[in-house]
Amino acid sequence: MNKEYFIEKIKAICDEPEVSPVMEYSVDSAVEIIKNYCNIEELPNEIEAVILDLSIDIFKKENSKDYGQLRSITEGEVSMTFGETEKYGSEYLKNYENRLKPFRRIKW
Numbered sequence: 001m002n003k004e005y006f007i008e009k010i011k012a013i014c015d016e017p018e019v020s021p022v023m024e025y026s027v028d029s030a031v032e033i034i035k036n037y038c039n040i041e042e043l044p045n046e047i048e049a050v051i052l053d054l055s056i057d058i059f060k061k062e063n064s065k066d067y068g069q070l071r072s073i074t075e076g077e078v079s080m081t082f083g084e085t086e087k088y089g090s091e092y093l094k095n096y097e098n099r100l101k102p103f104r105r106i107k108w
Helices: 003-013 021-038 045-063 097-103
Strands: 069-074 079-083
């Protein structure tokens, strides 16, 4: 699978004018997340759509101005505290587990 292929797809789907480091990061992350979840070294061609979808999710999350979950608010002298949201594992995979299960290998 060609990394540039996925980057160009993200660029077109997300209507971005040029390739950014965040796009490259999102593809690399998606590939690693899927390899780790499935316990495989080589990704089959049938999994390309999942890689693209997960890459787009990661790209949108990393490109957003999301500061995490609001943890506390103080009204006097205005204060807001945000907590970091989890970026890997369950947050991204929960939407793709059913599509990835057929490719998952048990590790002994």
